[in-house]
Amino acid sequence: MSRTRDYLIAALVLLAGRRRPHRRESSRIVPPGTPNRRAENGAIALLFLGALCACGFVVVYALTANTQLLGLLLGLAMICIAASLVIVGRRVIVTEMLAEPYPPAEHPAEQAYLEKLVEESGQPLTRRRFFKLGLGAAGGALGLAAIAPALSFGPLRTKDLYATPWRRGARLVDEHDRPLRAADIGEKEFYTAFPEGADKELLASPVVVVRLPVSVLRLPASLAGYDANGIVAYSKICTHAACAISLYRVPLFAADEPGPALVCPCHYSTFDPAAGGRVTFGPAGRPLPMLPLEIDGAGFLRAAGTFDGAVGPSWSGVRSRRPTS
Numbered sequence: 420m421s422r423t424r425d426y427l428i429a430a431l432v433l434l435a436g437r438r439r440p441h442r443r444e445s446s447r448i449v450p451p452g453t454p455n456r457r458a459e460n461g462a463i464a465l466l467f468l469g470a471l472c473a474c475g476f477v478v479v480y481a482l483t484a485n486t487q488l489l490g491l492l493l494g495l496a497m498i499c500i501a502a503s504l505v506i507v508g509r510r511v512i513v514t515e516m517l518a519e520p521y522p523p524a525e526h527p528a529e530q531a532y533l534e535k536l537v538e539e540s541g542q543p544l545t546r547r548r549f550f551k552l553g554l555g556a557a558g559g560a561l562g563l564a565a566i567a568p569a570l571s572f573g574p575l576r577t578k579d580l581y582a583t584p585w586r587r588g589a590r591l592v593d594e595h596d597r598p599l600r601a602a603d604i605g606e607k608e609f610y611t612a613f614p615e616g617a618d619k620e621l622l623a624s625p626v627v628v629v630r631l632p633v634s635v636l637r638l639p640a641s642l643a644g645y646d647a648n649g650i651v652a653y654s655k656i657c658t659h660a661a662c663a664i665s666l667y668r669v670p671l672f673a674a675d676e677p678g679p680a681l682v683c684p685c686h687y688s689t690f691d692p693a694a695g696g697r698v699t700f701g702p703a704g705r706p707l708p709m710l711p712l713e714i715d716g717a718g719f720l721r722a723a724g725t726f727d728g729a730v731g732p733s734w735s736g737v738r739s740r741r742p743t744s
Contacts (some may be wrong), residue, residue: 455510455511458506458507458510459511459549459550461503461506462503462504462506462507462510462511462550462553463503463549463550463553464553465499465500465502465503465506466499466500466503466550466553466554466556466557467553467556467557468495468499469495469496469497469498469499469500469503469557469560469561470496470553470556470557470559470560470561471560472492472493472495472496472499473492473493473496473557473560473561473563473564474560474563474564475492476489476492476493476496476564476567477560477563477564477567479492480564480567480568481567492564493564496557496560496561496564497561499557500557500558500561503553503557507550580729580731581729581742581743582623582742582743583621583623583725583726583730583742583743584614584617584618584621584623584624585614585617585623585710585722585724585725585726586614586722586724586725587721587722587723587724588721588722589614589615589616589617589721589722590614590615590715590719590720590721590722591612591613591614591615591626591628591652591712591719591720591721591722592612592613592614592615593610593611593612593613594611594613594619596615598615598719598720599612599628599719599720600718600719600720601647601648601650601714601718601719601720602718604628604629604630604650604720605630606630606631606632607669607679608629608630608667609627609629609667610627610628610629611625611626611627611628611655612625612626612627612628612652612720613625613626614722622656622661622730622731623654623656623726623730623731623742625654625655625656625663626652626653626654626655626710627652627653627654627655627664627667627681628650628651628652628720629650629651629667629679629681629692630649630650630651631646631649631650631651631679631692631693632649633646633648633649635678635693636649636651636693637693637694637695638693638694638695639694639695641727642695642709642727644711644723645695645709645710645711645712645723645727646712647712647713647714647720648714650712650720651692651693651709651712652709652710652712652720653681653690653692653696653707653708653709653710654707654708654709654710654726654730654731656730656731657683657685657686657688657703657707657732658688658698658703658704658705658706658707658708658731658732658733659683659685659686659688659701659702659703659704659732660685660686660732661731661732662683662684662685662686663683664681664682664683664690664707665683665684666681666682666683666684667679667680667681667682668680668681668682668689677699678691678693679691679692679693680692680699681696681707683701683703686701686702687700687701688700688701688702688703689701690703690706690707695709696708696709704733705728705733706728708726708727708728708729708730708742709726709727709728710722710724710725710726711723711724711727725742725743726742728742729742730742
């Protein structure tokens with residue numbers, strides 16, 4: 420009980436000590452100044468304008484990532500905050516200039532007089548709360564704008580890396596949205612296809628389509644039935660550094676040269692389309708994801724499901740989950 424009582428007394432003393440007695444006007448050394456409302460309002464408005472520009476930076480970065488607009492918004496945010504601080508420093512906060520150096524010996528009475536003189540000089544800040552709110556908003560928004568580009572290091576939700584626009588029944592179309600017929604896919608030819616009606620800019624949208632003789636197919640057991648009468652489709656995105664697979668190597672003298680291969684032009688990772696996209700050369704660490712195909716009653720190529728693996732470069736845990744449509 421005595422310890423609790425001591426704590427209560429100490430708390431009351433602390434609260435009482437924080438209450439500053441109001442000085443009577445008659446004890447002032449310097450007459451009270453006139454508040455500079457115009458300067459205060461300008462400083463507060465500039466702070467909120469800077470916060471708005473910084474928030475605009477985050478929005479533009481998330482939507483379009485237009486570098487010119489990003490630079491403009493970030494520059495405006497910094498200019499507004501700097502201008503607000505300049506106004507506060509010049510028009511709101513008191514500035515004291517010393518004409519003579521302090522004497523070597525301290526005089527408590529004179530020192531107290533100078534402190535009181537400085538405290539009572541200058542324009543009083545009448546909108547302190549608004550200024551603090553504006554300063555906090557500007558600083559917080561600018562900090563958010565500074566860390567927003569860190570999201571480019573990778574998605575916060577890794578499940579987004581497994582999502583694809585491919586699903587069973589999706590028809591394969593070319594870059595002009597013309598459906599691909601199985602009869603039009605010739606051997607030793609290279610085709611790029613997309614899921615009908617999907618966004619072609621998505622990482623998992625483009626696939627490469629080639630036709631191989633059924634006799635040369637060496638698909639793993641897990642990929643059995645993924646071809647459509649020798650027609651195979653793989654993700655067009657290299658599993659090394661996300662470059663686009665744009666080269667198809669076809670041997671002219673099959674007896675002396677290696678079989679057909681899909682080649683990435685960036686670092687020459689080479690994949691065997693007859694063996695489930697297996698890596699045969701280069702820095703890629705895993706096969707190209709394979710898309711199962713089927714031929715509908717009208718002869719068009721359709722997806723029989725989604726990829727057997729995650730699309731794009733490898734990351735931690737890439738082999739532990741299957742893609743989702």
